[in-house]
Amino acid sequence: MKLSLVQPNFRQGGSAFSGYWLPYSVGCVYSFSAQSPEFKDKLELNKLVFRREKIEWASDDMAQDDIVLFSCYMWNWEYNKALAKLLKEKSPDVKIVFGGPQVTEFRNAEQIDQLPYVDTFIISEGELSVHEYLTDFEQGNTRKLYSANRVEDLDIPSPYLTGVFDKIIADNPDIKWSTTLETNRGCPFSCTFCDWGSLTYAKVKKFPMEKVYQEIEWLGINKIEYIFMADANFGIFPDRDMPITDYILDVQKRTGFPATVNANWHKNAKQNVIEIVKKFISNGFNRGMTLSVQSMDDDVLKVIKRKNMESSHLGDMMDLLNREGIGSYTELILPLPLETTDTWRQGLAGVLDIGQHNSIEIWFHQVLENATSNLPEHKNEYGFKTIELPDYVAGDREPDHDQHISEITEIVKATNTMPYDEFLDNWMYAWMIINFHCGGWAQVITRVWDKQGKQTYKESYDQLFEAIQNDTGIVGNKYNETRQILDTYMTTGKMTDGAYGHTLFWYANQDFHRNYDAVMEFIGNTFDTRDKRSGLFETQKAFVTNIKHEYPQEFEAKWNYLDFINDADAELTPAHYKWEVDIEKQWNSDEQYLEWLYFRRRQGFGKTKWHQKS
Numbered sequence: 001m002k003l004s005l006v007q008p009n010f011r012q013g014g015s016a017f018s019g020y021w022l023p024y025s026v027g028c029v030y031s032f033s034a035q036s037p038e039f040k041d042k043l044e045l046n047k048l049v050f051r052r053e054k055i056e057w058a059s060d061d062m063a064q065d066d067i068v069l070f071s072c073y074m075w076n077w078e079y080n081k082a083l084a085k086l087l088k089e090k091s092p093d094v095k096i097v098f099g100g101p102q103v104t105e106f107r108n109a110e111q112i113d114q115l116p117y118v119d120t121f122i123i124s125e126g127e128l129s130v131h132e133y134l135t136d137f138e139q140g141n142t143r144k145l146y147s148a149n150r151v152e153d154l155d156i157p158s159p160y161l162t163g164v165f166d167k168i169i170a171d172n173p174d175i176k177w178s179t180t181l182e183t184n185r186g187c188p189f190s191c192t193f194c195d196w197g198s199l200t201y202a203k204v205k206k207f208p209m210e211k212v213y214q215e216i217e218w219l220g221i222n223k224i225e226y227i228f229m230a231d232a233n234f235g236i237f238p239d240r241d242m243p244i245t246d247y248i249l250d251v252q253k254r255t256g257f258p259a260t261v262n263a264n265w266h267k268n269a270k271q272n273v274i275e276i277v278k279k280f281i282s283n284g285f286n287r288g289m290t291l292s293v294q295s296m297d298d299d300v301l302k303v304i305k306r307k308n309m310e311s312s313h314l315g316d317m318m319d320l321l322n323r324e325g326i327g328s329y330t331e332l333i334l335p336l337p338l339e340t341t342d343t344w345r346q347g348l349a350g351v352l353d354i355g356q357h358n359s360i361e362i363w364f365h366q367v368l369e370n371a372t373s374n375l376p377e378h379k380n381e382y383g384f385k386t387i388e389l390p391d392y393v394a395g396d397r398e399p400d401h402d403q404h405i406s407e408i409t410e411i412v413k414a415t416n417t418m419p420y421d422e423f424l425d426n427w428m429y430a431w432m433i434i435n436f437h438c439g440g441w442a443q444v445i446t447r448v449w450d451k452q453g454k455q456t457y458k459e460s461y462d463q464l465f466e467a468i469q470n471d472t473g474i475v476g477n478k479y480n481e482t483r484q485i486l487d488t489y490m491t492t493g494k495m496t497d498g499a500y501g502h503t504l505f506w507y508a509n510q511d512f513h514r515n516y517d518a519v520m521e522f523i524g525n526t527f528d529t530r531d532k533r534s535g536l537f538e539t540q541k542a543f544v545t546n547i548k549h550e551y552p553q554e555f556e557a558k559w560n561y562l563d564f565i566n567d568a569d570a571e572l573t574p575a576h577y578k579w580e581v582d583i584e585k586q587w588n589s590d591e592q593y594l595e596w597l598y599f600r601r602r603q604g605f606g607k608t609k610w611h612q613k614s
């Protein structure tokens, strides 16, 4: 039997870096059957589609196949459909099989109806179902649908160790490969926005440790640059996850690979996960820990079935991370069911309250195919209004052709507790927190005032938000421009050149740095001027990198504001303080400065680094 496997992803890394993902999922289902006694030596692997190559070329290469297996997800669904349709037109005898998270149980009648060129759909894990399909194929007796069929014992062949990827690695020596490392499968949680735990794999099953070690060895030997731990909650099994971490470190020491490792961290853990993150960081694998809170409101968390850490635990975790000097990022989603303007703004202030000042990321609420949030009754109950956005999920274009097939993402833009206009305002409120607090422009003043009990974060940022909306200078202009871009995007699906999707958050910060004096004047006018005499405003100014300054610089002040906000136990004490203020990297041009600001904002680029001299 001649087969091809299709699981393309976007090229990554810009023009200087040719990065692709190994097609792990199709590799797993293929190796499971290819190694089975029933099909050993019977399967011939023809083509492995891992990049978005021109569909005319790919379909020509697969025209003589018996079967083509597609793994479908949000980053390749439209591409896969276009390729499958063309292939069927050219070669009606080739059997097209679709699987992956995009193939849903509850919408299969609709999918069967809409995709007549797909011969068979496979729901949920593919290993057993594809094996069953191949058996039926041999007997000339295949079905339209193979339903959920989970592998009970994960002692199954590895696509890495059985050589499925050897040819594409050998044929593409210039590619920097990324891949997933799976040490367990499933998630005990059932977040409604997620298509992993909610409708699919509730029970966590573990791969044998020996296999995991051998795979890590393979990844090192094959010079895999980037590993993403596919486990839903890495760190959940410390007795396994700690030795796995040590093994990755050991392989990296011996082979130089992988260069980067990232993970979905276990949501309810503390010290164990931090120990793992510390190991990753000290080896240069990783720059910090993502704390995905999604919402800070208890009612919202309940309805999205998010077994979150309680906010007091989150606070402990932040303290621990801050004390250990581990960078962290906090993620929230807008708008989730039951979230209101009040709970959203209070929640953002709450994230600052627990000590997150470095990085906050806000994601649109994507409706994933297999998620509870995609069920019609869920959408109706919470009044979701959605838009389908092209290219929200995108990557670099292929270098050898200009065929572009947009992927489409369904995004929630209003709910019955957050009408569309409020959604826009609340996104802009987050825009303000991300730029002015995490970006540093108002961080020193608001943190000092919060700790002194003078003004809470909520009060400070409500005040700033009003000032921004009334401003007619650079800040107000950027606010209006960004809101307009967002509104157009959410209404028409079209994004202004130079800004797209998620990156719209930082789009304005570049101009703020170009107009440093005007932005600082706006901050000084917004917050009480008496503090300018105390040196607080001067400290605030020195905290943000000034594109026109040479660094390092000396800074003197009568108060230790920086210690006061960075050390929970520090008191504000008058004396004569001297600091050396420096920057992370020296830039050679405006362009380079802005590029670094964009790519290294999480590491603090755009803000200064302080070293006390006396």
Ligand code: SF4
Pocket (backbone or CB within 6 Å): 187, 188, 189, 190, 191, 194, 195, 196, 197, 198, 232, 267
């Ligand atoms: S978001 Fe994470 S924790 Fe929640 S169901 Fe999905 S994988 Fe599990």
